[in-house]
Amino acid sequence: MTLALTLGIVLATMIGAMLYGHQKSKAKTVTEWAVGGRRFGTLIFWFLNAGEIYTTFAVLGISGYAWAYGAPAYLAFTSVSLAATLGYWLMPRIWQAGRQGGFITQADFFAARYKATWLGCLVGLAGIAAIVVYVQIQITALSLILRLTLGTEVSVTAAAIIAAGIMLAFVYVAGLRSAAFAAGVKDVLMIVLVVGLSATVAGKVGASSILDVFARVQDQHPGIGVFPGLVPEAGLTVTWMMTAALNVALGTWIFPHMFQLCYAAGSRKAIRRNAVLQPIYSLSFFFIILLGFGALLAGVSPPGGDVNAALLQFVSDAYPAWMIGLLAGTACLLALVPGSVLLLTAGSIFSRNVVIPLKPDLSDRASLLVSRLSMVGFAAVAVWLTIGATSSLVEIGLAAYAAIGMLAPGVFLAFLWPRANAIGVAAGIGAGYAALLLPSAQSLWAALLPGWDRGLVAMGVNAFVAIIAVLLTTWGRAEEGGR
Incomplete structure (x- = not known):
């Protein structure tokens, strides 16, 4: 019954x-396939953005973190x-820039803004490198679910x-619109599931x-509800939580797929309504x-002590x-929706911002084919x-946020400082x-800023x-402008 359901x-x-994706659009162009024709209203935009909150990182990862560490799981709230x-x-600023410039990818924005x-x-x-790390989260979780339903005789590799094959099939045909439909189904099912499990x-x-x-759980595990939680030696202190939460917040909208979601919105109003309601x-x-605490009380022991499998094992044992x-x-949908959007985004970037600059005469149809085929390679990586x-989903997620955070200064400077230029942004990314x-830098930060999230320090x-670098490369021009 489990497998059938x-x-x-x-x-x-x-x-x-x-079917929904084909009904709304045949996705014959990269624009339609990657950003849904820029027509998503408040409801569909809500579900797509919610898809970035209700993922395996949030459900399996955070519940597993609560089971293993306790209070550090509060990172999700902040x-x-x-x-x-x-x-x-x-x-709204990303949306406006995308609408005016006709951008499809985040890299389009950087290339145009910094000329x-x-x-x-x-x-x-x-961006592709960070996306691949984030896709790893979804494939890791989907693999766990497949082994739960098909049996542990299925190897981790298989x-x-x-999991990667299912994810590719999911997004290959209809693009972003198919993910939007699935995001709505996933959210409804997730609410039903969370309510049902929490009530029982x-x-x-x-x-x-x-x-x-x-x-x-507090009586049986004193200190679980305060920092540093159940494993003090892990270094998950209040300082870690504050700096990690800030790094995640600064990096959330910097992921390339979040840029494409912003481009897909039909209006500024749809975006701002989403931002107001999303904290709910x-x-x-x-x-x-x-x-996660319930799994701890139940004495759950997932295979190999796998943090990511704590909730799955608890439900498997008790329900x-x-x-x-x-x-x-x-949970499969929790992995498929964000994973497919991530692969779609990586494919779009590869065709438009890596291949087309080398082959400018590439047709739109050929570009779409390159985007789709490149997704297979990224999924393989x-x-x-x-x-x-063996890392937890939360640890993998924080690594992805640390990587994508290297693009954050370039985005914020683009909107806040007209003087910012390409050389300065590139120098910042390299540093x-x-x-x-x-390794030497990591040792230095550990000594100077103990407990800080390394991604925020690097940012x-x-x-x-x-x-x-911007000041140095524009110094002469600034002086000339002031004369």
């Missing part, structure tokens, strides 16, 4: 998404609300390959109420963390087959990263990656170097 949910959603506040200011095709290519490659979790762990679950979704994390199937099917990986990736270095 899981397959039923996924297949019905995929068929409905493809980061979502901060991101929405920043989005109210930033997203440098080479910078668009550099930013595009950096599960990852199957107390009875499954011998508690009298939801509040009693929190009381009991952060309330759901109370119940997701509750489920009937139909509930397991509902969770597995819904994500599968390779998934095999043998930021050095600060993020070099700060990036911004500082970019500003200095």
Whole structure:
């Protein structure tokens, strides 16, 4: 029954998404395929953006973090609300720039704003790298679900390959519109699932109420509700939480696929309504963390101590087959929707900002084909990263945010400082990656700024170097302008 219900949910959603995408558009151009013809209204835009909150990172990752670490899972509350506040200011500006310039990708924006095709290519490659890491999250989670439903005899490698294949099939035909339809289905199912599990979790762990679950877990695991949580040696302190939440908030709208979602909106009003209402979704994390604590009270022991599988194992141990199937099917959609949008975005960037500058006469039809085929390669890299990986979904997610944060100064300077130029932005990106990736730099930050999220530190270095480089490269012109 579990397998049948899981397959039923996924297949019905995929068929409905493809039919919806074809009914609304044949997706014969990159513009229609990648940004939905720039006609998404408030409702469809809401579901697509919500798809970026209700992902496997949020549900399986945060519940698993609560199970393993406790209070550090509160990161979800702060980061979502901060991101929405920043989005109210930033997203309409991205939308306006995309509408005026006819942009499809984030790299289009960089190339046009800084008048440098080479910078668009550099930013595009950096964005693709961050996207592939983020796709790894979705493939990791989808692999877990496949092994839950098909059995552990399915190898990790086979599960990852199957997961990537399903994701590619999901988005290949109809593009962004198919993902929008599936996002709506996923959100409805997720609400039903979270409500159902939260209403029954107390009875499954011998508690009298939801509040009693929190009381009991505090009694059995003193300190779980305060920082640094259950594993002090992990370094997940209040300082880590504040800096990580700020880094996630600053990086949320910098992901290339979020740029394309902004371009897809039909109006500025649709974007701002979304930003005002979106923080409501952060309330759901109370119940997701509750489920993680419930799994801890139940003594759940996922295979290999896998943090990402804590919720799946809890439901598998304590609930009937139909509930397991509902969770597995819904969790598949949690991975498929954002994963497919991420691959779509990577393909769009590759064709427009890497291939076309080398072959300017490429037709729109050929560009669409290149976009679709390149997705297969990016999915293969994500599968390779998934095999043998042991990090939690939250840790992988923070690594992706750290990587994409290297583009954040360039975006904010574009809207805040007319003097900013391509050389300054590129210098900042180079310095930021050095600060993020070099072992010697990491040791330095650990000594100077203990407990700080390394992505935020690297972003700060990036911004500082970019500003200095802009000042140095425009000094003479600024003096001439003042005479």
